[in-house]
Amino acid sequence: MHKDLEYLYSLRKYIIVITGVFVISMLLGIIVSVKNPAYSMNSLEMFKQSFGWIANLNPLAIMMVIFLNNALKSLMAFVLGIGLGFIPVLFVAGNGMILGMVADIVFREKGAVFVLTALLPHGILEIPLILLSSGMGLRLGHIMYLSLKGEHTDFKNELKQGIGFFTRWIVPLLFLAAVIETFVTPLVVSLFVLT
Secondary structure, three states: OHHHHHHHHHOHHHHHHHHHHHHHHHHHHHHHHHHOHHHHHHHHHHHHHHHHHHHHOOHHHHHHHHHHHHHHHHHHHHHHHHOOOHHHHHHHHHHHHHHHHHHHHHHHHHOHHHHHHHHHHHHHHHHHHHHHHHHHHHHHHHHHHHHHOOOOOOHHHHHHHHHHHHHHHHHHHHHHHHHHHHHHHHHHHHHHOOO
């Protein structure tokens, strides 16, 4: 536990950078949606076409698809950070833009309460975990950069420590977020929005 806390503390500046990228890209997504609603609606339709099939699954299957999707993408954001950190930054920026556009569209159609109740129950876990994974990838990329510059780094230990942290903390919490998204979020939405 102590080593995990030390590792988490060592990620602070990378998490701050990744969170900044996420917030800025989300704001840009909102701006794009406000200035060009047709583009945002088209993007939302493409998203629905790509992932609409999930709604036809039973709840347990939906939960597993959500969990596996988030776990795999978070793992890729971490591991592919080896490429000097570009992939985690692009991953977070893309997701921030999409979330900003979708939030704006849904806000205009259904209001702020719906947006908050649809995002907060699971998003309070899921978004920080994805940002944390991406921060881990950015750190991995930075260590690779330092290594390529000829500085002494322990890349192998960094990767091992990150994989251990990912397995012990991120995977179980992403599973919990998927359970909440599948079973709790719809209940919260129905209680606060549909009544």
